[in-house]
Amino acid sequence: MNLPLCERTREEYGGWDGLRRACAALGLDGVEGIWSGGDIPADFPKDLLAGYHLTFFPDWLDFYREDRKRLLYKFGSMDAVAWYYGGRTPETLVDLYRADLRRAAALDAAYVVFHVTDVSVEENYTYRWLHTNEEIIDAAAELINLLLGDAEWPFAFLVENQWWPGFTLTEPENTSCLLEGIRYPRKGILLDTGHLMNAERSIATQRDGVRFILEMLDRHGPLCRYIQGMHLHQSISGAYVRRHCGALPIDFPKDLPGQYRACYAHIQNIDRHEPWTDPAVREIVDRVQPAYLTHELAAPDRQAKLRAIRQQLDTIERGGERLE
Template structure:
């Protein structure tokens, strides 16, 4: 199993390390083989060491299906004008999304990633609070398949293409019919699932501890039967945000800003409360890992500094060592 730590290729984050040797030493000290990178919107350093990037998280837009489908009325309602929408997406129309994803796939190729991760979900800022959604899981999967196949068909990319589950409309890993439809619809042989354990826990607001979370993940594996064999990687973290969701959703905040940037800031803070990305500390998850046997495991944990990142990963590694030392 190849282990990575999630790390954005962003100058402020990279400056936390003295140089590439310092970063590589930190990676190895933490028991990892490399990083799962995500583009930070800046030129990627030319001297980034070969082999550091094991996986690559593709860019993502939380709310993109209306743009893909050309629903200009919906975009005007969300952003106030098509001009504002274009400033958010970098343009209008399907080619806007295709261009940006093609450029990101090329980055993953240049970096030598063994896999890329693609979110199959769609949610507006208002829907993050209201929890009343304009698109169904099947509608989001339909749009995602159109986009994915346009990007991949006829291409010989040198990496696995993995779809990641969310708790928003799209691919949730709770409905085997939808999971099968998504996987069967991707016209690319080297494909699979990147199971995000915390995102799956976010689907069940009744969970109150890690043991219940592990049992819920196990139940979803049972529900999927042989489809679970398509899980090739894991984003390893836990999230127990049910009480927060139950008390902070179903309506917009009383003071909902009109300006887009302010709304984004309020929404971002809200989503961080839902999607907690905390370390696993309960050994109840270990049989689940043994059952899945992922090829790749990424420690995707909330951290604002290098020190927090180090502590969080070390905590999970202490748990994983229990698995290795088990009789």
């Protein structure tokens, strides 16, 4: 399961041994960790870490390119840019990502996950994109090669699909271009099932989602061999997008912190991270046979999270019985 690596997680699970017991009770090997912004507890047991989700900025390309005009449009001032990114130059971004790669290596992560996408707060509402998939993929490959360099990192580097512009896992040509552009030999794909569902607004049921995901896998043919990991959850949000996207809300906050708070809640309504309850999802799991499967489910607390994972595990098991 996905969890932030921080003191709050340790406290919520009653210590790392409590987290270990919770994983064992569900038959999980451990967690896919993510940095929460502070120090990772020094006593976190490495053997509980299956993988590591790298930190990310959803809106990074204009900062990386030093496009001052676009940055001023989005943020209003370079001081606000520095507030958001923690600095004023692209090296800020590079240093932040490299530090996170070192955290993953120090924890002996078997794989890391990286988002290949770019989306601003405004685009999250308007769905009128500033950059093309191709632009973002080319720039992301350049950044990834810069970050990884020629070092022999101890993990597989997996790119995760989004519904925002960039790598969506809907266009095989774009997928191939991204993979060919990354020089790192241990590269691969992490299929996020909910994100792929978000890419098709006509999906109205989980069964629709299964059919669409299988269709995208069919389209990708031999490229599917690169899929090493999976974030398993479902997201049916097309109706919400049709109602709430197309323009900024009339009452949208004027201040940047307020905008980001509003946008985060908006994204949660699109990217729902809910457990699968239709056993047809087993067809996706059996088709992909990922080396790593993370139950990436939203929940307000520990008990709700564990219940959601159990529900999804039961759904997968029922799917196996249905296919026999």
